[in-house]
Amino acid sequence: MRDFHFPGRSAVYAENGICATSHPLAAGVAIDILKRGGNAMDAAIAGAVLLGICEPQMTGIGGDCFALYSRPGEPVRAMNGSGRAPAAADASALRAEGHDCIPLRSAHAVTVPGAIDAFCKLSEEEGKLGLDALLAPAIHYAEAGVPVAPRVAFDWQNDQDTLQGAARQSYLIDGKAPTIGQMFRAPGQAEVLRRIAKDGRDAFYSGEIAEDMLSALNALGGVHTAEDFAGVSADATTPVAGDYKGIDLVEHPPNGQGATAILMLNMLKHFDIAGMNPLGAERVHIEAEAAKLAYDARNRFIADPDHTSRLDHMLSPETAVQLAELINPRKAMAGPKAISEAVHKDTIYITVVDKDRMAVSLIYSIFHGFGSGIASEKFGILLQNRGAGFTLEDGHPNMLAGGKRPMHTIIPGMLRKDGEVTMPFGVMGGAYQPCGHARFVSNLTDFSMDPQAAIDLPRAFADGDVLKVERGYSDDVRQELADMGHDITIPDTAIGGAQAIQIHSAGILEGASDPRKDGCALGY
Structure with a gap:
């Protein structure tokens, strides 16, 4: 139990359903959907689409999504809603132009958006209310407007220079980023969602809407075609999982980076994390070193599912043993070779559990702040720049090529014990996410924290050769880490954000939400 003398956030307890996400309007809409007879999938889709209006710097219908979902007694399933590079994409052509990575704000960085196809499929296959009911709240708020929340305003100000051309007309107000409480409206998106509600995914991937996106991309040198958009298809897939002290961490498979979190935890098993100070330098150091090694493996192996050939190697306990032996408990190693310059960015996450204990863990993103701009x-x-997650390195499994999906940083998570899902959760923050998943699971298991405390705890992240340490750590800890050889920085922006819902055996749900974001957990 937290100390009520200090600022903090209580967990949310409810019996019939809970949503936890990064904006309160989306959480409220999700609960309304549950009260109307919708299930967790309905609520998650309705909330996620609205988040594209509430947090347009993070996500939107021009982006991608991944989802994990389950019903009691059934296996966890996964949906890959990530888009592909256009058929004519060619790494050698970009190399010939002098590029060593994909330009972030170019049409070459835009993969075809996959989220809408995924939402339509999940609604049809798993939902109860129908797509028109699920999109109605986002249509309303896109037309009426939403007041800009504090964290959203902070990000908007930081990322506004990404916006170019028509994007500046749609996402700036009188040429400036909106301030806290100022109303943001997106009437064009309201019309798009209205057409999708009426005619389904084809309204988005063909006809006038697709032509509008194609026109913007082709004018900037993009090689996208109508066939690229018409051919988008989200895919059902099988999750991957790993055990940590009796709890299974379930992750989305490649092209997501979930296996990285499992590899990290497999390494951490070989250290007495539970015997360390949870806010001490020793723990930060071991986690940072494990992250460097796990991310190096990610950068080498994770790619489009058809091009990822070393997944079993990443998940192998033997691999973790060999890597753990490379960690010096008192000395920092160099960071991994980067896959590109563009892997540490933010996103949105939503999780819902309903009265029947269907659980949904869904993450939805345009990659960088305002995507490609x-x-x-x-x-x-607004179109994502997920293609910047490709490498241009010749022969690499994650090399840009036509029809491929890039390595994705977004990963939804679930915890499972004795075959039953006990907690859908997610940790936002681009490349931080596997590290965040591992730290969250360690907080729960090694230090017996409740979900809210596990989310609240200060964070550190070995981002390449720099160790980012939040202000919640003491100066003594930072100095001790510097003495080990870490290059320490205090990031301007808090590291990531998280949401979780614990399913208690007594029939009660417990929701937790990260104070680093504007959101909350709500239940009924």
């Missing part, structure tokens, strides 16, 4: 002229659809 490219928006369509008529409808104002």
